[in-house]
Amino acid sequence: MKKISRRLFIGSASIMGTGMVLKPSSIWAVNRNVDVKPALLGGEKTVTKPFPRWPFVDTTEEKALLDALHGNGWGRRVKNNAADTFETSYANLLGANHCLTVNSGTSALFTMMGALNIGPGDEVILPVYTFIATYNVVALHNALPIIVDIDPESFQIDPKKMEAAITKETKALVPVHIGGSPFDVERVLEIGNRHNLPVIEDACQAHLAEWKGKKVGTFGIGGAFSFQESKNLNCGQGGAITTNNRQFMDACMGYHHQGAVLSDNPYAEGGVRGGNWRMTEFQASILNAQMTRLEQQAKKRSENAAYLSKMLQEIPGIAPAKLYPGTTNSAYHLYMFRYDNKYFDGMSRARFIEALSAEGVPCSGGYGQMEKTARVPSLAKNRHYIKVYGEKGMKEWLERIQCPVNEKVSSEIAVWFTQTILLGSKTDMEQIAEAIRKIQKFARDIKNA
Ligand SMILES: Cc1ncc(COP(=O)(O)O)c(C=O)c1O
Numbered sequence: 330m331k332k333i334s335r336r337l338f339i340g341s342a343s344i345m346g347t348g349m350v351l352k353p354s355s356i357w358a359v360n361r362n363v364d365v366k367p368a369l370l371g372g373e374k375t376v377t378k379p380f381p382r383w384p385f386v387d388t389t390e391e392k393a394l395l396d397a398l399h400g401n402g403w404g405r406r407v408k409n410n411a412a413d414t415f416e417t418s419y420a421n422l423l424g425a426n427h428c429l430t431v432n433s434g435t436s437a438l439f440t441m442m443g444a445l446n447i448g449p450g451d452e453v454i455l456p457v458y459t460f461i462a463t464y465n466v467v468a469l470h471n472a473l474p475i476i477v478d479i480d481p482e483s484f485q486i487d488p489k490k491m492e493a494a495i496t497k498e499t500k501a502l503v504p505v506h507i508g509g510s511p512f513d514v515e516r517v518l519e520i521g522n523r524h525n526l527p528v529i530e531d532a533c534q535a536h537l538a539e540w541k542g543k544k545v546g547t548f549g550i551g552g553a554f555s556f557q558e559s560k561n562l563n564c565g566q567g568g569a570i571t572t573n574n575r576q577f578m579d580a581c582m583g584y585h586h587q588g589a590v591l592s593d594n595p596y597a598e599g600g601v602r603g604g605n606w607r608m609t610e611f612q613a614s615i616l617n618a619q620m621t622r623l624e625q626q627a628k629k630r631s632e633n634a635a636y637l638s639k640m641l642q643e644i645p646g647i648a649p650a651k652l653y654p655g656t657t658n659s660a661y662h663l664y665m666f667r668y669d670n671k672y673f674d675g676m677s678r679a680r681f682i683e684a685l686s687a688e689g690v691p692c693s694g695g696y697g698q699m700e701k702t703a704r705v706p707s708l709a710k711n712r713h714y715i716k717v718y719g720e721k722g723m724k725e726w727l728e729r730i731q732c733p734v735n736e737k738v739s740s741e742i743a744v745w746f747t748q749t750i751l752l753g754s755k756t757d758m759e760q761i762a763e764a765i766r767k768i769q770k771f772a773r774d775i776k777n778a
Contacts, residue, residue: 426578440606456505477493495520507665534663564613
């Protein structure tokens with residue numbers, strides 16, 4: 330018979346004594362043994378089974394691909410193609426009037442900025458805590474990316490700092506629903522309206538996330554989605570623009586299609602600038618197949634995230650990233666939480682990540698300091714930028730984009746799990762919490778080993 334620990338004994342005794350029914354979060358706490366040696370110190374891993382592989386694939390994808398292979402054409406055709414089918418079903422699912430497929434999330438952002446005619450001399454505001462693509466698209470339009478700091482509790486753009494960064498040169502706000510959780514939609518929209526500035530939602534990580542029951546990507550002038558392979562909806566590479574604004578959709582259509590109007594005549598003149606950011610039929614057919622599982626997978630992530638949060642909240646020094654009160658659903662592309670080393674004997678976040686990974690829980694520290702990565706300061710020396718903004722202007726820009734809150738969050742506090750972990754079982758979630766408790770218990774030994 331397995332030796333019963335004192336904690337387990339006391340726990341079971343009190344349950345038996347009172348006849349009390351324990352909530353799930355309490356059950357795991359009394360039933361699991363966190364007194365055994367952590368994996369990093371030579372003990373056994375807490376999680377021995379790998380988390381689900383991503384993406385899920387079956388004959389639905391195989392058939393869709395073969396249909397595209399033998400269909401009407403491999404590129405974008407006007408009617409009855411896989412891209413049309415996807416655009417209609419994705420727009421319906423989101424409650425958006427229009428959807429346009431493009432070949433990546435980067436292209437979705439780039440196209441929308443092109444449609445707004447953003448260019449040299451303009452400023453575009455974005456959060457520091459995002460994938461570098463949000464910054465790159467502004468620089469590709471030769472506009473000035475104005476990077477602003479974050480709310481340390483949610484890791485989302487700080488609306489107050491966003492507003493403070495607005496100048497007469499600002500032409501668009503590009504807040505990001507980072508991790509798939511909505512930024513403070515109401516405050517951001519209110520600021521956009523008050524300053525008469527279009528809001529482009531970077532929803533590249535936020536498929537099916539909701540604010541007050543309405544899907545993100547439908548609030549601003551347009552929403553950008555990514556279907557790159559790590560994303561909750563994926564076709565290897567791909568993207569989409571969603572909007573309720575017909576005129577804006579037409580402008581995006583032209584910009585992504587060599588400045589033409591997408592019609593029966595592939596060369597119909599639109600009279601605007603543009604390039605080729607179109608999606609192929611292979612990408613669209615995979616998306617149509619993956620769409621059959623999207624809602625059910627989203628539900629599972631949300632349920633697991635809620636269960637995990639309930640358990641992690643009970644651990645001193647661990648706090649799931651704050652969701653704003655308007656959030657009715659997070660896409661949980663990332664499960665992000667805050668680590669406070671005061672409750673772990675001063676153990677660094679890097680060591681905590683090492684210890685948790687050793688327990689069989691893949692995790693990372695997430696994004697770093699965007700404004701310090703080589704591509705950002707180098708823009709201040711770019712001759713085209715110096716021509717438009719002057720050397721002094723670019724020096725001042727470097728000062729404007731420093732983000733001290735993010736410096737601390739990204740170097741000491743943030744810890745991430747990726748969305749595939751949330752597709753695991755309830756037991757997996759319990760084991761994650763168990764692994765963290767174990768690390769906490771042995772923090773001093775792990776730190777000093
Ligand atoms: C927040 C954010 N914006 C933009 C992008 C760019 O999307 P893609 O990789 O499809 O170009 C990504 C995806 O990685 C992202 O996470």
